[in-house]
Amino acid sequence: MQREQTVMKSKSAISEPAPEIIREQKLFKEMGLTEAEYEQIIGLLGRLPNWTEVGIYSVMWSEHCSYKNSKPLLKRFPTEGPRVLQGPGEGAGVIDIGDGQAVVFKIESHNHPSAIEPFQGAATGVGGIIRDVFSMGARPVALLNSLRFGNLSSPRVRYLFDQVVAGIAHYGNCIGIPTVGGEVMFDDCYEGNPLVNAMCVGILNHEDLQKGIASGTGNPVIYVGASTGRDGIHGATFASEELNEGSEEKRPAVQVGDPFMEKLLLEACLEMVKKGILLGIQDMGAAGLTCSSAEMAAKGGQGLDLNLDLVPQREEGMTPYEIMLSESQERMLLVVEQGREQEIKEICDKWGLQSAVVGRVTEGNRYRIFHGGKIVADIPVNTLVDDAPVYVREGRVPDYYQAYQNIRAEEAFLDVSPQEALDKVISSINTGSKRYVYRQYDHMVRTSTAVCPGSDAAVIVVRGTEKALAMSTDGNGRYVYLDPVQGGRIAVAEAARNVVCAGAVPLGITDCLNFGNPEKPEVYWQLSQSIDGMAEACRILETPVVGGNVSLYNETKGEPIYPTPVVGMVGLVEKREHITTSAFKRAGDAILLLGETFAELGGSELQHALTGEVRGRAPVCDLEKEKALYKVVLAAIQKGWVSSAHDASEGGLAVALAESCIDGQKGAEVTIQTSLAPIVHLFSESQSRVILSVPDEYVEEVHQLAEKNGVACSRIGRVTQEAHLSIAVNGTRVIGSDVAELTKRWEEAIPCAMNPSSTLTN
Template structure:
């Protein structure tokens, strides 16, 4: 291919196809370079100035997030965030989206999303210990969606299982708005000895830049630009922008990088993953952070395809690649070290003091631009925002369910795809590899023990986008607090979050308003429970034919369990244990599963969330667990009390007998700030003395499998085994049924 000249790029406006606006291109030409950028340079700016890499549309909003606490060792700006957990140890975690690639090539899109987030963790010097995911698809009523779900799940499981990391938690939901734009968010958690922490910087004139890992091919070129564009009937087939992963190389790369940092920390000055925008983003960001310049020689880059251009090599997003900055005296040792792992490792450049980014190809200088022009000179936009009309129109609407048969409604709710067991999917994932998993998928949070200590890490991710659609501010608060309740119910203390902010086109004022308000809600909830946002990802332009997805912030939260004796699950343990509902129940049906079940859509506003009450209930439950008063604990979310009771009974095939002041409808209310707790009878007085208010003793666990329920409206006996079979089998039946 003959590359267009700089003038031809300008005249044809080729840069527009790569995501640069006329204004941005003019800024590059007239303010930064004082000349026209050539083909390679234009490509570099297009990916580095994309939303996916620069956050040019969202920086203003992201600054509202709290990112500091006494535990924070590294926050936004690094490959992943780090929190101190005492005893010289730290937990490292981050979440990333791989939405567009997964829509086009679901297996590889999901697999490489997992691979990329794992590299973010070990690039910090940490050993990855667990994976989670948050998935959103269209309804399971057509073959295309079923294929998409199967392939995404297979990609996640295939990559994680091959690399030997347990997938311990996550969520999956189904809504019409995700039919053509699914969401695939992956999260990874790692452990780090604080002394092993490495920054992603390239500093020190004369120090060397080393390329390590798989060879570079033509896959994933312009992946960052692709992720920063919306889908239409004609623009969703860009398969060349999707990477191809190899988990076996990733396993070698992970083991090698963790070992070299742990055993030879003096050899490595900086390390960074080649993720979005590949070689350009990793090297430019490393140099920019250090205030340095770089010279790269692309003829030395390992290549798996012939006659690759500088443009292709710099923009390729081939997987399983890392960049290291090392001192020259350790060159031989470093290269030999990686050779032992059968990995390509070559010097491809060196650090300079002139702050220029220079690239040579076939001994010709093909790029000479200021490093910071790629990372710091990106325009930052202050987008207009408008409250959508639906917000005001729906404020006075209050949905009230009609329950003709409590038993029938109960059984029907357990079969809803958003509520039914997701075992059909997560059985693909190995949750027990490495034998450190204490709580596997299906509970409120996954829990991993820290070997050699009494401690464990609890982890979860949550994203109820229906709430955010109805009220972005309150919905953002709920996303954080539901994640926190999951951590608390598992015996942990929430300590920090990562996020994936999935929205439509930010140039649409209504979409930007949704983003802004939901982030304000997230920030207010994080401040209330002291959980700083230490890492994350923004994924915008999630649209199909100008129809945006629901605003979908995903909250990934980590908690610390300081004593393994505190690890708690949702499952009822013994007959005669007492069952308590902590928190008041009101008529909260807008955006609920019962509203969807009865009307097929969602409408209305949300009740304000009392953050003080939420925090109080979390603290009381944490204290009750700490005092060994709690046998089981489950937070109430989709489907309300009826679903929480059922899920708590299923694992050990127990039943319950309860009497409550709630109405039939309120059994499905989704009022926030509530927990379902079971305790031994001898702990009754101590538990009630601790909680004091806003609780109701519902009844007790039974050896019989039936669910005996007396509400203020009626009394029923529900066949618990039928309920279990309905809940367990609903997804499998939907996946097997003909579209």
């Protein structure tokens, strides 16, 4: 390997252009590099890069791997806290949960692959995030997702929705990790660019925590898992550009997943972790072998030699460029101490996996790739990671923003009857039951699921302890579109509120920032402002950001999606008896509303369901109030005063009450006094509100607790055995619905929309 010191043009490449041709014909542009970036590479190398090297730089400097557009903004997030063991920068974030255990979690997007190959795109999104978690040494224990689609009246959207859900189900079910929660929303802006964000949560013992690092000169670099094929080449670059008419042709950039292989890889890697064999481990995910090896070397302050002839390949005649950029799934890169190669091989043999020593850690900083006995790339490794360009762009307030600030959204609905509104909203596909989705996910495997999908947050118990973990994904793009600061705050606050309602202390978040093209000033403004809102919420609510992912260029035909930051929140339930759900449970319980209601219908589900529009002002989120609310809800739950807790969010009070009735198959008699119009009060989406049902004997204590913390608390009714929801406002009954009827509308919303023969309206 040491003989050839000059960098050769790859001989096996039939069609690989020479360095001069790459420059003359600007071929680097096809790989997503700009002219300035290409010139920068020449400067760093002191010569023209060859085809393989241009490929390596282009993926390492893609937004997906380098965060070049978002890095300065991401620095605004608080990433530290007393419980944080590992913040952003590794495969996943790690937070202490006591007893020497920690929770590991991360969310990641697979939007573009899912837009053109929904089944495999979604499936491999799940596979990738699982690898991120077990490469930390953690046992993955739960999956969640956050999905956005266009309107189900479009056959293409129905196809995307159906196949994305099937793909997620396929991967998660087969590998045997329960998909316990998530959210799905539908809006026209996602028509051509669905969002598929997958989150994985794992648990580890502190001593098992792993890092993606290459250390110790001379130590072997070992490749484990599936063979490398031509699938997914340039996936990271593809993920970092807008979708367009030609995107279909990029189908080969989408990988194909094999959950069975990943199950074997998972078990084998965890066995290596338990035996303490590993020095470093990193998933070959985005940008495959390139990203994993380069990042590990850079992190270790070491160089790396890779011999591509030793890489297991599933196709013949692959070029170095193809091997380096392949995103074939279910592969892991390991570094172990010299002499322990056999131990790795034995574990891999047991699990029927192939493994191969493909390189060595070297002194210095050279990242050298060998193929056919020749050096085909020779790059200072730190330039791939540390010298990636960073763009601070100009933001501009979009025209619509000011216009919307002056609109009073509630005025359009003053003549609508609350009854009619509830019937419409409860059967909208956004509000309606997501059972159609989650019944396709195995959400009970591993027998730890205490709260199944459908409540505010999912809860899994930690075997052998009294602890449980609550988790939720949230992110309402409409609010962020109308007001990115408020919307950003709400994304974090709602996620926290959901885990609090389940009885958990919020621990931290992982975020997936789904935005349009950041080169557009309006989009950059949305990104920057919403990060401000989120960062502020994370600071005040004490939920640091421990990892995440940025997905930009989510546009179709030049139109950006709603700015959609998705927050994945994990909370710790200290005792199993604190686990709380949103379902009304006991007839006779008092229904208490914590928080205040204002005229806030901008971007509401009522507005969308009735008019199809999203306009006006987003609800305002007062973070200090939010924090006080959590304190009250948590304390009340921990004292055992609470039968059910449910946050009032999309669809407002009316929908929240209906949901608690439906979940518990109980009724409610509600009486509200308000200065607002009934329709406004019932469907306003004011933040920082939670509905509790509380046995009579604790009502006074909850009142006092709320008062002490400055949280408004009003008794608005009682739970009834007869399954009927009755709501009176200012003495007049405005809603009277049998829960059976509501259940039917709510349950049938999505199945009906998926069956076009019964819903064909256009």
